[in-house]
Amino acid sequence: MFDVQAVKADFPILATTVHGGQKLVYLDSGATSQKPRQVLDAERDYYEQSNAAVHRGAHALAEAATSAFEHARARIAQFVGAQAPDLIFTKNATEGLNLSAYAFSNATAIAQWDEAIVDPRFVLKPGDSVVVTEMEHHSNLVPWQELCRKTGATLRWIPLTEDGRLDLSHLSSIIDETTRVVSVVHQSNILGTINPVREIMDQAHAVGAIGVVDACQSIPHMPVNVDALGADLLAWSGHKMLGPTGIGCLWGTPDVLSSMPPVLSGGSMIELVQMESSTYAPPPQRFEAGTPVVAQAVALSAAVDYLQALGMREVQSHEQALTEYALKGLNDLDGVRVIGPDTIVDRGSAISFVVDSLHPHDVGQVLDSRGVAVRVGHHCAWPTCRRFGVPSTTRMSPYIYNDESDIDAALEGIVAAQKYFGVK
Amino acid sequence: MELDSLYQEIILDHYKHPRGKGLLELPQGSAHHVNPTCGDEITVQVSTNAEGGLEIGYEGQGCSISQASASVLTELLTGSSVDQSQTVREAFIELMHAQGQGEPDEDVLGDAVAFAGVAKFPARVKCALLAWMALQDAEIKAGMLSKGDGS
Numbered sequence: 001m002f003d004v005q006a007v008k009a010d011f012p013i014l015a016t017t018v019h020g021g022q023k024l025v026y027l028d029s030g031a032t033s034q035k036p037r038q039v040l041d042a043e044r045d046y047y048e049q050s051n052a053a054v055h056r057g058a059h060a061l062a063e064a065a066t067s068a069f070e071h072a073r074a075r076i077a078q079f080v081g082a083q084a085p086d087l088i089f090t091k092n093a094t095e096g097l098n099l100s101a102y103a104f105s106n107a108t109a110i111a112q113w114d115e116a117i118v119d120p121r122f123v124l125k126p127g128d129s130v131v132v133t134e135m136e137h138h139s140n141l142v143p144w145q146e147l148c149r150k151t152g153a154t155l156r157w158i159p160l161t162e163d164g165r166l167d168l169s170h171l172s173s174i175i176d177e178t179t180r181v182v183s184v185v186h187q188s189n190i191l192g193t194i195n196p197v198r199e200i201m202d203q204a205h206a207v208g209a210i211g212v213v214d215a216c217q218s219i220p221h222m223p224v225n226v227d228a229l230g231a232d233l234l235a236w237s238g239h240k241m242l243g244p245t246g247i248g249c250l251w252g253t254p255d256v257l258s259s260m261p262p263v264l265s266g267g268s269m270i271e272l273v274q275m276e277s278s279t280y281a282p283p284p285q286r287f288e289a290g291t292p293v294v295a296q297a298v299a300l301s302a303a304v305d306y307l308q309a310l311g312m313r314e315v316q317s318h319e320q321a322l323t324e325y326a327l328k329g330l331n332d333l334d335g336v337r338v339i340g341p342d343t344i345v346d347r348g349s350a351i352s353f354v355v356d357s358l359h360p361h362d363v364g365q366v367l368d369s370r371g372v373a374v375r376v377g378h379h380c381a382w383p384t385c386r387r388f389g390v391p392s393t394t395r396m397s398p399y400i401y402n403d404e405s406d407i408d409a410a411l412e413g414i415v416a417a418q419k420y421f422g423v424k
Numbered sequence: 425m426e427l428d429s430l431y432q433e434i435i436l437d438h439y440k441h442p443r444g445k446g447l448l449e450l451p452q453g454s455a456h457h458v459n460p461t462c463g464d465e466i467t468v469q470v471s472t473n474a475e476g477g478l479e480i481g482y483e484g485q486g487c488s489i490s491q492a493s494a495s496v497l498t499e500l501l502t503g504s505s506v507d508q509s510q511t512v513r514e515a516f517i518e519l520m521h522a523q524g525q526g527e528p529d530e531d532v533l534g535d536a537v538a539f540a541g542v543a544k545f546p547a548r549v550k551c552a553l554l555a556w557m558a559l560q561d562a563e564i565k566a567g568m569l570s571k572g573d574g575s
Contacts (some may be wrong), residue, residue: 361462361487361551369427377462391463391485420427421436421488 002314008401010036010306022371025409030189030217030350030397031375032239035303039242042302046295054294055268055285069294072301073284076249079304080234081225086257088250088284089293093216094139096235096250097183099287100212101143103260104181105150110261119259121210124180126152131175131182131209133158133166134387137189138380140214144183153180158200160387164191164340168199175203183212186229187221190381190395191340192323192350194218201230210256216240220399221319221348223312232256238296242303247296250287257283264289307400315400319349322398322407326351329411335424336414339388352379352393355414357423360394366417367394372409429541430548431488434496438535439488444498448481453566457558459550464490468558470566477503482555489548493539494555500534501559506568512536513556520549 008014011034018024026034046068052061054069074084090096107122115123124130130144134157148155156174159167175182182204187194201211213231218224220241226234233256238247252260262269262280269289271279280286307315324344330336335356341347355363364376375395378385385392396410418424451469458465464486471479480498484491501509516536519526524544528537542552563569 359487361464361489361548365430365545365548366427382463385463391465420431422440 002310002318004318004401004403007036007310008403010038011401012037012040014401018371018373019369022369025370025372025406027396027398027402027406027410028373028375029220029240029399029402030379030395032245033220033242033399034401035242035244035299036306038306039244039299039302043244043295043299046298050298051295054292065294068298069292072297075301076297076304077251079308080219080251081227082251083254085282085284086251086254088252088257088287089297090235090248090250090287091246091293092239092248093214093235093237094143094248096233096248097140097212097214098143099250099263100183100233100235101147102263105147106261106263108151118261121180121208122259122261124151124153127178128153128180129156129176129178130154131156131158131179131184131204133184133195134160135164135166135188135191135193135195135381135384136183136185137214137216138382140183140185140212141383144181147181154178158184160384163342164188164193164388165346166193166195166200168196171200171203175200175207175209177207179204179207179209181210181212183214185214185216186218186224187215187348187350188340188381188384189217189350190352190379190384190393192348192352193341194222194346194348196346198228198230201232205230217348217350220307222316226251238300238303241300242306243300244296247293247300252283254283257287260287262286262289266290268292310400318400319398320344322402322404323347323349323351325404326396326398326407326410329407330414333411333414335418339390339393349399350395350397352395354390354393355418355423358417358421360392362421363394363414363417366420367410367413370409370413370416372406372413374410430545432538432541434535434538435488435492438492438495438499442491442495444480444502445483445495446481447483448479451481451562451566453562453564453568455558455561455565457554457561459486459490459554461550462487464551464554466490466494466555466558468494468555468562470559470562470568472506472566472568473503476505478506478509480559482558484555486554487548487551489539489542489551490554493536493552496535496538497555497559500536506563509559509563510569513560516556517553519543520553 050064052065054066077084077087107118111123204211212233215236219236234251239245266289339352360376448469452471454469456467466484469481
């Protein structure tokens, strides 16, 4: 049985008040989640008991730190059904997606001088295409735009239907023999849509393209298995799944990771260094130059323990029930329109909406005055907003520590905003 | 938190009944500014009449604060000289950075004094300044100000 009140009690910040005594109602977990005591304790324990430089040094603490770091890698990998050597720690998901895009631009640059030493799958030229969707977060759009700018490849995208889903009716003409890489979001951060990633990855592989998935909004909220998704590369962030800021993950198949040139280079990522040139360590170290994110990895591992103890199926059911409750509540309000699927089928808990005659900034301000934290703006998905003809939206994104009373507080706040501005 | 200190009556009135909204037929300078964090947009245009007074036109979409600010600015500065517009802009920017402690001069700022409370809401200061910065840019593009004159 999922006990939301017990979960709530684990998050110290949820007991705080804002604006002189207003109870905090935190509905902005799509932006970043709050952290339970267990995660905060794990990070403190690491610094108090194990802190040292990892992968070097021959003293007790160095061994303890390395062990904690690599155990964390194994634990986080296991959470998504992966093997530890295939999991790279980054500073965030944006870095993981850039690391993927840079593999192509770096390989393309190297190939100009020595074609023999790069994997041709990563070499792009004019006439090649890169495919994304019209619901990408900027972090899974702009790096691919940049890749096209550097290589002369063409960016294509899968369009959206009116109800906020991918329009896959022309998939085989969008992902065709010119396509070298396909990068899609698993769950939209603005629409909440859960995309049929497997079908898209299969089409990518059918034409010999590399498949990349942005899993930022899915891994914190539902069971995800990397093999089932069929991607070659999968990026997500730690801070949206109860972990600390400053850490993200990039998982890749051994075949693809071992074919990718490094992005950041320097210490920790080398095999052999001479004045003329160097060779590089195998993944994951090849992609983790410099001092890695040790304390963050330990804390993220504790976050994974916390989520797994709740059970990801239970987490998903809890969120689905809240989403259904919120969608019904929003649909029952006059002058409020949900942007995105209005059923819980293949839908997560990022719930965007617009209020007639009211700008999201003003809606958010009234909600904030009542202690309700939501996100307003374009959610780093500006083209998606344009697709739906709105400059921005208000978004509530409940998580494991929210209950129906939190949704009610938001709904009451929306009505209060309509009254305040005299639009109802 | 007092919403009313942010949303003064004057601001809500300008938001619901914007003054002087619309673009100029023959602008001498035009600037399009966006607030990339929320997607608010404004285009401000300027020209001068035979007496050297400013004509201002604008179009935009955004929150009550950004749109009311454009309306107040247009009403306040239409007909004034470029020098006067700069003096008023400097006073407004100072007010926005006063963190709610500013003592605005109503003789200089007119209805714009109503935005004094906005300075207590750091996330909204950018909204209030959007049209003012676009006006400055439009004046520069029209050759009325040089870049170094920017406040």
